Amino acid sequence: MKDDRTNAGARPLLEVNGLTMRFGGLTAINNLSFSVQPGTIHGLIGPNGAGKTTTFNVVSGYYTPTEGRVLYKGQDISGLTMPQVAARGLVRTFQHSTLFQEFSLLQNVMVGRYMHQRPTLLGAILGTGAKAARENEAKARETLAFFGLQLRAHELAAELSHGHQRALGMAVALAAEPDMLLLDEPFTGMNPEETRQMMDLMFKVRDRGVTILLVEHDMQAIMGLCDRITVMNFGQLLVEGAPKDIRNDPKVIEAYLGGARHVA
Amino acid sequence: MLKIIAWILLAAALVVLPFVLSYSQQEVLVFLTINVLVVSSYRLLTLTGEWSLAHVVIMGVGAYASALLTKSAGFPVPLAMLSGAAVAGVFALILSFPLFRMKGFYFLIGSFAAGEIMRLIWIKFRDPFGGPKGIKLIPGFDTIEIGGLKIDFFEPVNYYFLALIVVAVSLWIIWRVERSPVGLIFHAVHWQDKLAESVGGQGAPLPHAGLCHRLLLCRFVGRAAGALHRNRQSQPLQCRRDGLCSDLGDRRGYGHVLRPDPGRDRVDDPQRRCLARTGDGSGPAADLRPDPDCIGPVPAKGP
């Protein structure tokens, strides 16, 4: 079933070509190329500091790449701003729980609805956007319910446990109705049971037609979820393949052990 | 229910308030009312987490514009007030193009610089801005007639009610905006701009909303400022024994501008603090009203 999804013949949804990102003298990404097929969950893994988050930052428009191109739906999106990239249907989450802490859960998700609501000042004053606002609120509540957070809609985001905050971060992104989600370590702070539930939700999201690019250190989650995995090390592509190949690849094991020694 | 009662009580208090105050207190009340608007309009801006030091200067743009439009272009005062607000809005819109590229401390400094430039222009260009003393001899607000009801805006009480209505409407609009999705996005950009951007906030629409918001904001403030300027005219002129009156300039410490007391012909006692247009000049000083005729060309020499 899984292998059917990695239909190599189809046009990739996301293509990263010869991407290089330098910060002064530090090369965070070095000539990286990989592609993500539509309708798949694609893993991007590597030891700490490999450049995964930086890759996300470049793809999502937070940074402009030093060299190389990012193609999304066949179009060059390198150099676009984050809102412009989001408007094309590519939405990312952040590695550290990035939420509107002072907002209620519902308000957080409502911000995710922004692109679909396009509120105007005049509409706000005249109250003409009321119907759209109600529809968007309904959508936002639906998204909360999808993550099992509907009963806490009016609590403040700051009051959630870390795991729930990660879920809310995904809810905000999903509320924007993206075609592709970039998730940066969504399972940190979750206990094994929460991780398992979240994995089920990921499959559901994918089955809705959303393509997922996933950065995660939890190897069980990665191996269980991904159709295909790209491994990075020191900003470069190490190997790419199906989970079972990656698991046993000596280069990957070496990189992780080496990386572990670095970190320790 | 309790809320409604509270609102009604507040409204009643605001309506009764000017009638228990003296003339000069009423004038202070008008300024207070206008300043409520200036301060609360600042809130809409700070929702986005930015502090602008050009806020009050933009208010000044509205005031200067409406004053010049009445004095030099002969606009009727109500129209000039609205136009002044519009001019302030357009100014803010133009300024927002460079300023909205900055954030935080840089925005603060940028807005300060922009405000300072405008302030210096007013001070350095005597023509048409009147230099440090500001514009003088601005035509006053005409008495308006609505269905036989004459409203004289030299009367601070009437002016207070006008200001109160403008303030109430403006506050209501600010409240609406803040509670709307637009307000939510302003808040969102404040707390987590990157997250807001990641879901499309602050794409083309947001600066646009930001600009409109600026425009709107300044419109209120401009309106208030217009009101402020107009209101200056209702300051009673201070007249001296020799029958010369000084205008507002003297209150602000800019020295005296003396001109003949036009009420002198009518008010026998030149020692009076003067200037009752309709009254006979026998009432207590607090009841005296400024004479609009006083605001006319200043003769080269006093009598």
Ligand SMILES: Nc1ncnc2c1ncn2[C@@H]1O[C@H](COP(=O)(O)OP(=O)(O)OP(=O)(O)O)[C@@H](O)[C@H]1O
């Ligand atoms: N803005 C920046 N300026 C300078 N160096 C940066 C910047 N962002 C990232 N780096 C560097 O780039 C390298 C890659 O960092 P990145 O955050 O992409 O790693 P990562 O693979 O996400 O690691 P982790 O698993 O710890 O999240 C690191 O050495 C980091 O210090």
Ligand SMILES: [Mg+2]
């Ligand atoms: Mg990272």
